Amino acid sequence: MSQLLAQAEFNQQLLNFLQASPTPFHATQTIAEYLSAAGFVELDEAAAWDLETGKRYFIKRNDSSIIAFVYGKKELLDTGIRMLGAHTDSPCLKVKPQPELNRKGYMQLGVEVYGGALLAPWFDRDLSLAGRVTYKTTDNKIASALIDFKLPVVIVPSLAIHLDREVNNSRSINAQRDIVPVLLQFAQEQTLSPNFKSILLAQLKQQSPHITASQILDFEISLYDTQAPALVGLQQDFIASARLDNLLSCFVGLQAILQANDDVSSLLICTDHEEVGSTSCCGAKGPMLQQFLERLIPDTETRIRVIEHSLMISADNAHGVHPNFMDRHDENHGPLLNRGPVIKINANQRYATTSETSGFFHWLCEQQQVPVQVFVARTDMGCGSTIGPIVSSEVGVKTIDVGVPTFAMHSIRELAGVADAHYLYQAATAFYQYPEAIRFV
Template sequence: MSDCNDLSQQLIDFIHQSPTPFHATGELARRLLDAGFERLALGENWNLQPYGRYFLTRNDSSLVAFTCADAAFTHRGFRMVGAHTDSPCLRVKPNPELSQKGYFQLGVEVYGGALLNPWFDRDLSLAGRVSYRSTEGTLRSALLDLRDPVAVIPSLAIHLNREVNEKQSINPQTQLPPILALCAEDEAPDFRAQLKRWLTPEHGDIDQVLDYELSFYDTQAPAKIGLNREFIASARLDNLLSCFAGLSALIANSDKADQKAPCLLVCNDHEEVGSQSSSGAQGPLLATVLERILGEREALTICMENSLMISADNAHGIHPNFADRHDSKHGPLLNAGPVIKLNSNQRYATNSETSALFRHLCEQAQVPCQSFVVRSDMACGSTIGPITAAEIGVRTLDIGVPTFGMHSIRELAGSEDVTYLQRALNQFMQLPVLPFS
């Protein structure tokens, strides 16, 4: 239990430092540097060494980290884990200033498939990346995280909407702009000027803020809850929990000089909106990195035949109040181990070989595991798993930690499942040879 509590607290600290994909990628990079990994740049030549440890980022929001084996590792393949850094949220529009009935508000756009109701009546802050022109005339970018609550989206009182508990439809254009301050209707503040004031204490050379990618987030800190603290409640568990578990397993296996196969972690941005971007799973990032590591197409093809990707993304735990939304034979429980996700229509990339291997690894690691198949009369979501399998031709398995309230502003997972997932991934990365013919 002490190991479980320690890992849960590390996850909480990681999520608290990661309100946006930019901050999550920065925190992943910081921890890799602390563990002795060397930073690479995509735009520079690489000089990879046997048993070296490296990482790189793209767009400040996606990351690939890997370890090298000896010169013959092409035939051993990679042990790869994939996750994503983004989560559904509310993004600030380019011309966001609204002044209505004496209140200053910001127009927002819904990013991803967000569960909108929980965003009301929360203490919200702002974070993300801001691009500006310096006083020297150069273009620069900086990360911003206000930390303090600066906005709220108040609910409409039930007295003015008597049917709210029977039906609730949310118009994201008119009902989601957060309130930041009081102001006269003809005096809406200049948001870019406000950003300059927020950034100046740390970046004093700002001439003009030119653009930004900013998201609102809930300031309530992640917490262990329940009578026995068996749950973790937090924003962005989907999918920072998997990023954290993959990072922990990679670092734990990175300093073994006798490792039999190289390991790789890829944390992509834009999964929640389809992954089609330069830093998403449907973009060229991972394929480009692998080609540069291996040097030629034939070596890449051989390596992928001897590799396995575990796509780690949260799964739907069976909700006691909505149990009928699950197939009765496939209802994952919290704190009962990672979930193998299956779909015959390839919304998940799992097949019988990859699922059998994962069950075997879980047995070796003394980790319980479960299965999830969506009800046959419901649509199934997807992950980076099928996309990555199609892009680089690697055997792929989809798994995830069971979760309640997925895509809510505050999700719930089991604290023991964090340890279970990390142990399973650790066992996977120690696998010297894949048992596939």
């Protein structure tokens, strides 16, 4: 298969994955479906494990984080573990616990901002609702299910320029007041707002008739843009979609571990809550990965020795140099779209890259004829961070931070190059197939 054809097929699968994954819950469910179809066996964290070499497993936590593991046939001390990490969450608007607002005959929903969202693009978009609901069954048990309205059911209308003449000169957005979405308009005789939980219950029964739900107890619901992911540009050079940061990396890691070498051990971890600090039971700063490794290798000394022969790729999108704002980048470190994955470096350890891990990734990409770029933030500007430094400090594994260059990071619709996700997939696949322990001598 030609490189361009392989890239096109990969990107179409990526678009399908993005469309199926409006929330971290749905992304985790979709990843689990891929893994199950490929023969990975789901483990219950509450049960005892009896893992066998040569087998493939996965676990989920909170329905929003997932670890996939290929238990290699060779001894762990001989090969170490190849790890790749990404995160399932993206900045968005989340519905408040008691969201009902009745204003001038319109029902609106109170929302709060999750993560460092770019707010302006949320106006005038066709938005839907999705997430997880916890409900009481008709036989008085508690259960949870995923929910997705799919159709555009909410919108945040802009204020007309006639009522805010200076909007194009100086506009600030108040997160409490200005981004309250409209859900419906009441009939003239209607005076009370519908209860939002009753709306969720009706939707749950409609999309899942087999579920015997009698009451919604609580919910974690996010707003998302219904516009489908697409290839854009006159030559279709770009991928436009919500949640490229960081579902693109999750998909790359997923597709790569499906091709992993059965002789060596490989691990993919996709965690929730990175955009708000990763501090949760299922976040990268939580115990999920550490507990998995402790159950896999109970002996502390052996575990430390295996980790010393291991390496993690922390995959999270990078800032491509924007042609309208070139001065926001260091002049020697402005990654371009469609020119390959980016190694991210920061002297203050906002990224976990070292010269050794960077050298290994350069070498790995060279073997696959994958181009590589480097990003360093301007010295007078701060930069974001990733799960890389967190996992590296919590687990002790050598780590490199890499990612696909993008525009409009944290917008409701981000932009990446059509070549870069496939480039990163090629590098990640080669990483999972690397047959030896990763040693630096």
